[in-house]
Amino acid sequence: MRSRLRLTLSILGITIALLISPPAIWAQPPVNGAIFTADTTCARVNGNLFAAKTDVFVNGGPQHPGSAGLPDGSYYIQVTDPSGANVLGTSVGSAIPEPVTVVNGAFTSCIRLWDAVFQGTVPGYADTPNAGGEYKIWVSNVLTFDNNVTKTDNFKVFSAPPPPGLITGLKFYDANVNGQLDSGETGIAGWQFTLWSQSDPGGFPPQTDTSDVNGLVSLFVATGTYGLCEVIPQAAPIWVPTTQTFFTGIIVPPSPPTFHFGNVCLGSGGGLTLGFWSNKNGQGLVTAGDLCGLNSLNLVNATGAAFDPVAGCPSPTSAAITTGKTNLRNWLLSATATNMAYMLSAQYAAMFLNVQHGFVDPNAVVYAPGTGLSSPGGVPGFATITDVMAAAGNSLASFPKTTTAGPARSLQEALKNALDKANNNQNFVQGQACDVNYSVTEPSCISAP
Numbered sequence: 001m002r003s004r005l006r007l008t009l010s011i012l013g014i015t016i017a018l019l020i021s022p023p024a025i026w027a028q029p030p031v032n033g034a035i036f037t038a039d040t041t042c043a044r045v046n047g048n049l050f051a052a053k054t055d056v057f058v059n060g061g062p063q064h065p066g067s068a069g070l071p072d073g074s075y076y077i078q079v080t081d082p083s084g085a086n087v088l089g090t091s092v093g094s095a096i097p098e099p100v101t102v103v104n105g106a107f108t109s110c111i112r113l114w115d116a117v118f119q120g121t122v123p124g125y126a127d128t129p130n131a132g133g134e135y136k137i138w139v140s141n142v143l144t145f146d147n148n149v150t151k152t153d154n155f156k157v158f159s160a161p162p163p164p165g166l167i168t169g170l171k172f173y174d175a176n177v178n179g180q181l182d183s184g185e186t187g188i189a190g191w192q193f194t195l196w197s198q199s200d201p202g203g204f205p206p207q208t209d210t211s212d213v214n215g216l217v218s219l220f221v222a223t224g225t226y227g228l229c230e231v232i233p234q235a236a237p238i239w240v241p242t243t244q245t246f247f248t249g250i251i252v253p254p255s256p257p258t259f260h261f262g263n264v265c266l267g268s269g270g271g272l273t274l275g276f277w278s279n280k281n282g283q284g285l286v287t288a289g290d291l292c293g294l295n296s297l298n299l300v301n302a303t304g305a306a307f308d309p310v311a312g313c314p315s316p317t318s319a320a321i322t323t324g325k326t327n328l329r330n331w332l333l334s335a336t337a338t339n340m341a342y343m344l345s346a347q348y349a350a351m352f353l354n355v356q357h358g359f360v361d362p363n364a365v366v367y368a369p370g371t372g373l374s375s376p377g378g379v380p381g382f383a384t385i386t387d388v389m390a391a392a393g394n395s396l397a398s399f400p401k402t403t404t405a406g407p408a409r410s411l412q413e414a415l416k417n418a419l420d421k422a423n424n425n426q427n428f429v430q431g432q433a434c435d436v437n438y439s440v441t442e443p444s445c446i447s448a449p
Helices: 002-020 274-278 280-285 288-295 318-333 340-356 385-398 407-423
Strands: 034-038 057-061 073-080 087-090 100-103 134-140 150-157 165-173 192-197 207-210 216-221 224-231 239-241 246-252 259-267 365-367 382-384
Touching: 034 134, 034 150, 057 100, 057 134, 165 192, 165 224, 165 246, 192 216, 207 216, 224 259, 274 280, 274 318, 274 340, 280 318, 288 318, 288 340, 318 340, 340 385, 340 407, 365 407, 382 385, 385 407
Parallel strands: 165 259
Antiparallel strands: 034 057, 073 087, 073 100, 073 134, 134 150, 165 216, 192 207, 192 224, 224 246, 239 259, 365 382
């Protein structure tokens, strides 16, 4: 009888503990999408700058076209100083504790912040202690505003006329890799910029701010000369600039034009590796046409001698095709960079097969630094797969043996690296912006010349 009583009390205790402290598996999933401040028309605001606290409206939805929006439901909202240490106004405890409603990933209506939060029973929010007039909005589906289920946005209110100059940067996704902002190209949210003074560095410490949902960052500054640079994320995914990454000698007043910063991110593009084309799956795809095509690519072996895998082209016999596949397999597996031309040949051959079998688009653009090539839009360091392959073939024809250091070997190594990364799906320019990840410490962009 006592054993049953103890078991009942034990189960009851576990139940109460779970009710008090739910296990981690019950936690809310992270919130996608974005929130942003708006003016009285609910249009976007350049730099989140307002003349009065009552002018601030809040809206929200997907961060990029086609990306996930906020989860449907109702949300709490609060206002704090930029650090989050001081709550200046909150909807929690008010008559409408969850004034934000999301349907199909977006706010059902743009709401005035002043009407949604309270200081006790008084509508609105207190003044921020921040000397720059900066506030932070928090929108969350839990009343404790835990970080993983909360979206935030910062804004500034100037109670007095702002300083005379406005410096604005725009981060955009340069999808066609031409180094220019074109119609249809979108801004990148969450990108960091640093502004510093060249005329008064002691009185104006460097300021780092983050782009809004439209890719804009704007800062009011006093009279002087300034520099503005972008902070490129060092964590994956890989981001590469297509424009200059900093501007200096920015004189205020007057307010200068918006400075454009273009970037692309790199990732997969369908490539299959040397290992695939040397195993039974790849070998099973290789045709007589492939082998004869390889014969025409100026491929070489370790000694610099020409490598032609098959005899009898354009119509090799079945026996010749079988031998040709074996020759190709052994040649791919034996490739080394002692003769850089040999290693380039192997990567070139694998990419040729990728294109032949439709795994890679020959017009796809890849990041190819050091090759001397440019994208179709004219940005150095990028090139189409077709252009990289053509450059590889030309180099092999002229320099079949590159075992010592020199310009020819350096160029072949750069071409080899570009093809190697493409065969491993690492350097293709992606069609739209990837996630922005600042999870590691970034080097200061102010060190730029």
